[in-house]
Amino acid sequence: MTSPSILSVRDLKVSFSQDGISTMAVKGVSFDIQRGETVALVGESGSGKSVTALSTVSLLGDAATVEGSVTYEGQQMIGADDALLRKVRGNDISFIFQEPMTSLNPLHTLEKQLAESILLHQGLTGDAARTKIIELLNKVGIRDPEQRLTSYPHQLSGGQRQRVMIAMALANGPELLIADEPTTALDVTIQAQILELLAELKRSEEMSLLFITHDLGIVRKIADRVCVMKSGEIVETGPTAEIFENPQHPYTQMLLSAESTGLPDPVAPNAEQIASTENLKIWFPIQRGLLKRTVGYVKAVNDASIAVRAGETVGIVGESGSGKTTLALAIMRLISSEGGITYRGQDVRAWSTRELRRLRSEMQIVFQDPYGSLSPRMTCEQIIAEGLSVHGSPDGRSPRDAVIEVMQEVGLDPATMHRYPHEFSGGQRQRIAIARAMVLRPRLVVLDEPTSALDMTVQVQIVNLLRELQRKYDLAYLFISHDLKVVRAMSHKVIVMKQGDVVEYGEAQQIFDAPQTDYTRTLLSAAFDLV
Known part of the structure; x- marks a missing residue:
C-alpha cells in the first residue's frame, strides 16, 4: 500500500492581475511528493x-489568485x-x-x-x-x-x-x-x-x-x-x-x-598578442584599529603570468574566491596591482587617466547577472549606446544606426529598443549586455560567468553567439566560469586558479584530457560526474 504523500498538489492554477489584465502563470498542475x-x-x-513552489505555503502575495488544492500532511495550505x-x-x-x-x-x-x-x-x-x-x-x-x-x-x-x-x-x-x-x-x-x-x-x-x-x-x-x-x-x-x-x-x-559542444575555431599562427601579464600580484591590505594599521593581506592573486591573442579564448576556472575575476579586472586596469600588464605591446601600468580612456573602449566586460548590471531606468537603446556617448562611434555611424546593427548581430529585434530591461527574458537581457560591450568594437572582452544564470537551451544560444562574434571580429576573450562544459566548448587555453595561485595553465585539450594537478582533477571530476 502506497504511503500518503507529504505534499499533494491538485489542479493548481495561479494567475496574476495588473492594470486589469490577468496572466495565467500555472495552468492546472498536479503532482505528489512522498x-x-x-x-x-x-x-x-x-x-x-x-510560482508553483511558492504557492505551496502561500508566498505569492496579494497580486496572485490561487485556485486548486495544496495539502501538506493532509492540511490544506491554500486559504490556511x-x-x-x-x-x-x-x-x-x-x-x-x-x-x-x-x-x-x-x-x-x-x-x-x-x-x-x-x-x-x-x-x-x-x-x-x-x-x-x-x-x-x-x-x-x-x-x-x-x-x-x-x-x-x-x-x-x-x-x-x-x-x-x-x-x-x-x-x-x-x-x-x-x-x-x-x-x-x-x-x-x-x-x-x-x-x-x-x-x-x-x-x-x-x-x-x-x-x-x-x-x-x-x-x-x-x-x-x-x-x-x-x-x-x-x-x-x-x-x-x-x-x-x-x-x-x-x-x-x-x-x-541542449548542451554546449564542439571546439572553438583554431587561432591563426601569427595572431597578435592582445594582452599579457607578468608576475602579476594583487594583495588587499587588512586594516584594523583606530589608525587603520595593516595587520595582514588578502592575497587575491599571486604571481600570475598569462597571455591572450586575437581570436583566442582563455578560460579562467577555479572555486569562488580563487581570484578569477580579480585577475581579469587588474588586466583591464580597474583595480591596482603589482607586476607587468601589457596591452598590444605597450606597458599600461603607468598610463594616465586620459591614456586609459582609449584602453577602456577596446576592453569591455559582460557580467554574470544581466539584470543587476543593466539600469532599470534606461531603455535598451540607451543602455547599448551609453559607451558611444563617452568614446564616440568607432566607425563614424550615428548612435542609433550602431545600436540597430549590433542588436541584429546579437539576435535582438531593433523594434524592441525602446523597452526596459524588465520587459526582456533572462537570455535577452544577456544579449543586451553583450551588445553593450560589442557596440564599441572592442579587441578584448572579459566574460564573467555570462551563461551561469541561463537555461541550458539559452546557454547554448549564447555560446554560439559568442563564437560567431569572435570569428567575425577576431576578438580575444577572457572567459571566467565554473561551468567546465562551457569552458571546454569555448576555450583554446585554460588557467586553473586556487586561492590566488595559478596551479595549471596550458592548452585546453591538454588540461581536460590529462590534468597535471590534483586540484584540476577534482574540478573535472565534480563537473563531469554530474552528467
Missing part, C-alpha cells in the same frame, strides 16, 4: 516552476490561516532561493540571521545557538565558521552566501525542503558537495525534497522523479531514469539535447 522522495521540477525560465502558515513555513517546509543577496539581510551578521530562525522554532539562545550555527556552517562547507559569525553578506563570495542560505533552510530539520535553483551560482566542487549533503540528509532524516532547476545533469544525479514544465503546465512526468532514457514529449527531448 516522504523521503526527491521530485525535480524542470523547465526553462517562465515555465511556472518557482496565518497561525498554521507560520508554523509550517521555515519549520516543516523550508526554502532555499537562487539569489542569496535578495534573501539575506545586508545589515545583520551571519550569526544574527541564523540565530533568528533557531530561536523562533527551537528556542535556543546564547552558546547553544552558537554551537548549532557553527555545526550548520561546517555542514555546508564554510571554512573557519567561528571567524565567519561576525561577517556580513557582502563580505562573502557568491558561493559562500548560497551556502549560508542552505544552512538557514536546514536549521530546523524540515520535513520538506524546497530548493529553487540552489546550485546555480556555485562552483562545481561545492555543487557536488551540496548535492551530496542534500542526498545524505534525505536518507538520514527521511526528508523530502522539491528541487527546481534548469540543469538536467543535476536532476539525473539527485531526483527520484521528474516533472517537466512548459508554459505553466506539466508536459511529462515519470521516474528519472525513464525520462532520461526515453523522453516522450518534444520539449523534454529538446531540453535533454
Whole structure:
C-alpha cells in the first residue's frame, strides 16, 4: 500500500492581475511528493516552476489568485490561516532561493540571521545557538565558521552566501525542503558537495525534497522523479531514469539535447598578442584599529603570468574566491596591482587617466547577472549606446544606426529598443549586455560567468553567439566560469586558479584530457560526474 504523500498538489492554477489584465502563470498542475522522495521540477525560465513552489505555503502575495488544492500532511495550505502558515513555513517546509543577496539581510551578521530562525522554532539562545550555527556552517562547507559569525553578506563570495542560505533552510530539520535553483551560482566542487549533503540528509532524516532547476545533469544525479514544465503546465512526468532514457514529449527531448559542444575555431599562427601579464600580484591590505594599521593581506592573486591573442579564448576556472575575476579586472586596469600588464605591446601600468580612456573602449566586460548590471531606468537603446556617448562611434555611424546593427548581430529585434530591461527574458537581457560591450568594437572582452544564470537551451544560444562574434571580429576573450562544459566548448587555453595561485595553465585539450594537478582533477571530476 502506497504511503500518503507529504505534499499533494491538485489542479493548481495561479494567475496574476495588473492594470486589469490577468496572466495565467500555472495552468492546472498536479503532482505528489512522498516522504523521503526527491521530485525535480524542470523547465526553462517562465515555465511556472518557482510560482508553483511558492504557492505551496502561500508566498505569492496579494497580486496572485490561487485556485486548486495544496495539502501538506493532509492540511490544506491554500486559504490556511496565518497561525498554521507560520508554523509550517521555515519549520516543516523550508526554502532555499537562487539569489542569496535578495534573501539575506545586508545589515545583520551571519550569526544574527541564523540565530533568528533557531530561536523562533527551537528556542535556543546564547552558546547553544552558537554551537548549532557553527555545526550548520561546517555542514555546508564554510571554512573557519567561528571567524565567519561576525561577517556580513557582502563580505562573502557568491558561493559562500548560497551556502549560508542552505544552512538557514536546514536549521530546523524540515520535513520538506524546497530548493529553487540552489546550485546555480556555485562552483562545481561545492555543487557536488551540496548535492551530496542534500542526498545524505534525505536518507538520514527521511526528508523530502522539491528541487527546481534548469540543469538536467543535476536532476539525473539527485531526483527520484521528474516533472517537466512548459508554459505553466506539466508536459511529462515519470521516474528519472525513464525520462532520461526515453523522453516522450518534444520539449523534454529538446531540453535533454541542449548542451554546449564542439571546439572553438583554431587561432591563426601569427595572431597578435592582445594582452599579457607578468608576475602579476594583487594583495588587499587588512586594516584594523583606530589608525587603520595593516595587520595582514588578502592575497587575491599571486604571481600570475598569462597571455591572450586575437581570436583566442582563455578560460579562467577555479572555486569562488580563487581570484578569477580579480585577475581579469587588474588586466583591464580597474583595480591596482603589482607586476607587468601589457596591452598590444605597450606597458599600461603607468598610463594616465586620459591614456586609459582609449584602453577602456577596446576592453569591455559582460557580467554574470544581466539584470543587476543593466539600469532599470534606461531603455535598451540607451543602455547599448551609453559607451558611444563617452568614446564616440568607432566607425563614424550615428548612435542609433550602431545600436540597430549590433542588436541584429546579437539576435535582438531593433523594434524592441525602446523597452526596459524588465520587459526582456533572462537570455535577452544577456544579449543586451553583450551588445553593450560589442557596440564599441572592442579587441578584448572579459566574460564573467555570462551563461551561469541561463537555461541550458539559452546557454547554448549564447555560446554560439559568442563564437560567431569572435570569428567575425577576431576578438580575444577572457572567459571566467565554473561551468567546465562551457569552458571546454569555448576555450583554446585554460588557467586553473586556487586561492590566488595559478596551479595549471596550458592548452585546453591538454588540461581536460590529462590534468597535471590534483586540484584540476577534482574540478573535472565534480563537473563531469554530474552528467
